[in-house]
Amino acid sequence: MDHIGGLPMFVATRELHVMKPPTIIVPASIKKSVEELFEVHRKLGGSELKHNLIGMEVGEEFYMKKDLKGYVIYSVKQKLKQEYLGLPGNEIKKLKLAGVEITDTKTVPEVAFTGDTMSDFITDETNVDALKAKILVLESTYIDNTVSVEHAREYGHTHLSEIVNYADKLENKAVLLIHFSARYTVELHWRCPYSLKRSHYDCHLSGN
Structure with missing residues (x-):
């Protein structure tokens, strides 16, 4: 949780500095949970937290x-x-x-x-x-x-x-x-x- 728990704050910080939404890659098995994590932060903080979340299966590659x-x-x-x-x-x-x-x-x-x-x-x-x-x-x-x-x-x-x-x-x-x-x-x-x-x-x- 010390890494993944910081994702919403990372995205929020980029929004604050008017940076483009980041691409976040996670194992496909936890993609839904990460989406829920962001949704909780949206409700609590009122931020859009725009990002591109990609779930990858074992064996897939991302350049x-x-x-x-x-x-x-x-x-x-x-x-x-x-x-x-x-x-x-x-x-x-x-x-x-x-x-x-x-x-x-x-x-x-x-x-x-x-x-x-x-x-x-x-x-x-x-x-x-x-x-x-x-x-x-x-x-x-x-x-x-x-x-x-x-x-x-x-x-x-x-x-x-x-x-x-x-x-x-x-x-x-x-x-x-x-x-x-x-x-x-x-x-x-x-x-x-x-x-x-x-x-x-x-x-x-x-x-x-």
Whole structure:
């Protein structure tokens, strides 16, 4: 319920920001129940909660965009241009009023979230901003040798050993590992490898 219970709020938030109705895919066996969940929220909240709900049977396929991996949150900072440094405040004000562009805009990746993904995310050059973000939230579904890397990849997930192997590609100040398999105990969740701990960024582990 921690995931599916949030669907109505997710749709309501998109409505609030005037975004197009989302497509939601659920097992066909629970589609009717999900429809009822939305109906209850419509009655309680008075929102339309428009969405496209698709029920899929076992063996059916649904195409998703290849570039759908996660997201990056950026901060946008304005910095006074080098040539204007040291000028009195009144001079800078005059330039600004005259329409002179006195600042440079710098966009900095602050937080990146991968979602469920394979380690290919780390090696994909198009994800360079995520790998340079101050904080990278990265899935690590499997963390020991009871599950192989091949198994993790077969189900679209990442194994901790892959993250260790690609540690030199992670330029983040902190890496937050999430989405651990329920097979692991709380104690195992804190097995952050020494090779990551001693690198130039912090390694933190979090439960699901």
